[in-house]
Amino acid sequence: MPKHESNEVMTFKAIPHSFFCRPAELVAPDLIGCKLVKKKADGSLLSGVIVETEAYSQAEPACHGYKRRTPSNETLFGDPGHLYVYLTYGIYHCTNVVTDRNGWASGVLLRAVAIAGESERVASGPALLSRYFDLNCSHDSCFISVENGLWLAERSASASMQKIVSTTRIGISEAKELPWRWYLQASRSVSKRAKGDRCPPLANSWRPIGGTGQ
DNA sequence: TGAAGGATTTGT
DNA sequence: CAAATCCTTCAC
Structure with missing residues (x-):
């Protein structure tokens, strides 16, 4: 690997498998503040800080793998550390990280990331995030790794200090009461906030380092 | 073989 | 608050 490239990747140290x-x-709240990183075709890196996630598990009925194992949810039952990408409402893609263990359907839906230097809403929602990173069904079952050009990177020290809100999941009809959604309280890139939690003012809002203040 | 229903987004 | 839009699942 060329020296400059090595340095660039070092900035986004991959999370261990x-x-x-x-x-x-347990994985979903820990992913808040971590970074989603993609190496583009031209060699440059695209990255954003994860500000909102949801957890899904075979033990609860909102999970795609709750009823049975089928070709479409196969990835969710597979090895952790892979992407589970599916089409929803006929037009949108949602991206998950498979977790836990082989044979047990579970994953974390990546709902929103904050992009330095971009409008705060460009990846504020699971389908918007997927579109921004150009993730689609062709990426389903892709293993997350630096070698594959798509990975998750560790939190910066500053992101570790931020307050995380736990609340109920969005857009589901079952197990609505489970508080399995988490988001960075101070981020304006969160897709929807919990009742009573107001959006922080622009001047004080948290943003990824390198941001322009939008 | 057909109908129902989405882990969403957007515009009214 | 309803439409867009299509794949998967489930009922008949």
């Missing part, structure tokens, strides 16, 4: 080998409801 063992991180994903835990229940989704």
Whole structure:
């Protein structure tokens, strides 16, 4: 690997695989503040800070793998550390990270990321995030790794200090009461806030380092 | 073989 | 608040 490229990748140190080998409801909050990184065709890196996630597990009925194992949800039952990407409402893609263990359907839905230097809403929602990173069904079952050009990177020290809100999941009809959605309280890139939680003012809002203040 | 229903987004 | 839009699942 060329020296400059090595340095660039070092800025986005990959999360160890063992991180994903835990229940989704433990991985999901831990992913807040971490970075989603993609190496583009021209060699440059696209990255954003994860500000909102949801956990899904075979044990609860909102999970795609709750009823049975089928070709369409196969990836969710597979090895942790892979992407589970599916089409929803005929037009949108949603991207998950498979967690826990092989044979047990569970994953974390990536709902929103904050992009430095971009409008705060460009990846504020699971389908918007997928579109921004150009993730679609062709990426389903893709293993997350630097070698594959798509990976998750560790939190910066500043992101670790931020307050995380836990609340109920969005857009589901079952298990609505489970508080399995998490988001960065101070981010304006969160897709929808919990009742009573007001959006922070622009001047004080958290943003990824390198941001322009939008 | 057909109908129902989405882990969403957008515009009214 | 309803439409867009299509794949998967489930009922008949």
